[in-house]
Amino acid sequence: xxxxxxxxRFINTDKIDMSKQNIAIFTLDEFGxxxxxxxxxxxxxxxxxxxxxxxxxRFEIYExxxxxxxxxFNLSFSxxxxxxxxxxxxxxxxxxxxxxxxxxxMENVLKNSLNINMENLTLERFISILFNHMVDGTDEIxxxxxxxxxxxxxxxxxxxxxxxxxxxxxxxxxxxxxFLKYYKSLNRxxxxxxxNYDAISNGSECRHIEIFAIRLERFISDIxxxxxxxxxxxxxxxxxxxxxxxxxxxxxxxxxxxxxxxTLITGWYGMxxxxxxxxxxxxxxxxVIVFSxxxxxxxxxxxKKKKLF
Numbered sequence: 159x160x161x162x163x164x165x166x167r168f169i170n171t172d173k174i175d176m177s178k179q180n181i182a183i184f185t186l187d188e189f190g191x192x193x194x195x196x197x198x199x200x201x202x203x204x205x206x207x208x209x210x211x212x213x214x215x216r217f218e219i220y221e222x223x224x225x226x227x228x229x230x231f232n233l234s235f236s237x238x239x240x241x242x243x244x245x246x247x248x249x250x251x252x253x254x255x256x257x258x259x260x261x262x263x264m265e266n267v268l269k270n271s272l273n274i275n276m277e278n279l280t281l282e283r284f285i286s287i288l289f290n291h292m293v294d295g296t297d298e299i300x301x302x303x304x305x306x307x308x309x310x311x312x313x314x315x316x317x318x319x320x321x322x323x324x325x326x327x328x329x330x331x332x333x334x335x336x337f338l339k340y341y342k343s344l345n346r347x348x349x350x351x352x353x354n355y356d357a358i359s360n361g362s363e364c365r366h367i368e369i370f371a372i373r374l375e376r377f378i379s380d381i382x383x384x385x386x387x388x389x390x391x392x393x394x395x396x397x398x399x400x401x402x403x404x405x406x407x408x409x410x411x412x413x414x415x416x417x418x419x420x421t422l423i424t425g426w427y428g429m430x431x432x433x434x435x436x437x438x439x440x441x442x443x444x445x446v447i448v449f450s451x452x453x454x455x456x457x458x459x460x461x462k463k464k465k466l467f
Contacts (some may be wrong), residue, residue, distance in 0.1 A: 161272060166279040168272045174251065182253045183268060186210055189255050196251065198223070206244055212255050213242050215343050217350050223248045224354050226347050230339050233295040240262060245347070248353065252281055267291045268454065269422040286366035289344060293377065299337065299378045306330055307387050309375040314394050317402075323395050326391045331388050338381045345374045416457040420450050 161168040161181040174180040174196070186206055193203050202223060209216070209227045216227045224247040232239035241264040246253035256264055271288040310326060348371045352364060357366065427436065427446055436442035 161283075163279055163281065164408065166277055167275050168279075168284075171331075176250055178250065181272075181281070181284065184253070184255050186255055186257055189253070193215075196253070198246070198248070198253075202246060206255055209242075209244060210229045213257070215346075217346050217380065217424065219354060220352070224350055224366055226350060228343055228347060229340070230264055230267075230292055231337075232261055233293070233299060233441070247351065250281070252285065274446070282364050283366050286370045288375075289348070289370055292344065293341070296337075296341075296377050300377070300384070303330060303334060303384055307384060307391060312392050314391065314398050317398070324392075327388055327392050327395070331385065334381055334388070338378065341374055341378050341381065345371065348374065412461050416454065416461070419457065421451045423453070424449055 159182070160171045160174050161183075162175050164168075168181065174182065176266075182192075182196065189206060190203060197331075199220075199222075202225065205216075205218075205225055213227060213229070215229065216225065218225045224245075226245045226247075228243055228245065230241040232241070232242055240258070241256065241261070242258040243264055244255040244257065246255070249387060253259045254268065259265055261318050266386070267288065270291055271284060276283070307330065310323070310330075316325065325326040348367060351367055352371070423446065427434075430437065436445065439445070
């Protein structure tokens with residue numbers, strides 16, 4: 159499908175008008191039939207076919223066009239939903255090739271972006287609107303993960319339900335890294351546009367693109383902050399485990415120290431030498447018991463006084 163900007167609106171048309179700014183939306187098969195009519199070189203179509211066979215995020219500049227392939231994430235889905243899209247920028251022409259869109263997310267984003275009617279509508283403004291739709295819901299996501307990180311801290315401090323703490327931390331870290339990769343990919347694409355902006359809009363200012371770039375940088379900064387906070391949470395958890403282990407070892411040490419004199423007494427009177435007077439003493443057995451209890455009570459009082467028990 160072809161769209162041309164006319165009277166601050168996108169008009170669906172059968173062919174592009176290179177004296178105006180245009181948008182073309184294709185599947186790969188449709189692009190294969192039309193790319194020569196758009197004066198697109200064969201090497202560009204080959205890049206698109208190769209991207210379908212082995213998709214990677216790519217940001218490349220050629221003699222008369224810029225080529226980008228991106229995975230677009232549907233942030234509103236609880237499960238990961240990916241659309242694979244190719245963007246080609248040529249003078250006064252922005253081509254969008256949708257390779258995969260199982261959840262129809264990209265279709266809805268394009269529909270919402272094209273159904274706008276505003277003053278001074280340009281291709282640059284369309285791109286900023288399009289990419290703003292791609293990151294809708296990010297503020298809510300960041301707020302949700304801030305709450306998750308704070309909740310983990312509270313659990314560690316309160317020593318509540320720490321059995322699967324490491325798995326929770328790594329799960330959040332993996333999800334945040336997934337978002338960070340996405341925003342950095344979008345940021346690289348925006349950098350590509352800013353560096354080659356004349357290919358879009360005949361030297362006019364790219365103010366809206368720059369505003370979106372600032373928004374992206376803020377998202378990236380917020381996620382970096384959350385990832386750093388997770389590192390501190392993991393350190394706090396490790397410290398908490400070390401503290402608990404130290405307390406357990408302290409208890410074992412105190413108990414061992416308390417019973418050490420009793421072990422000595424048992425060993426001493428277990429020798430049974432012939433001339434040991436306690437062996438023939440009438441109260442020898444009871445005396446050893448009383449002596450052991452006195453030693454045990456003394457040790458307990460001593461360690462209590464030293465606040466070690």
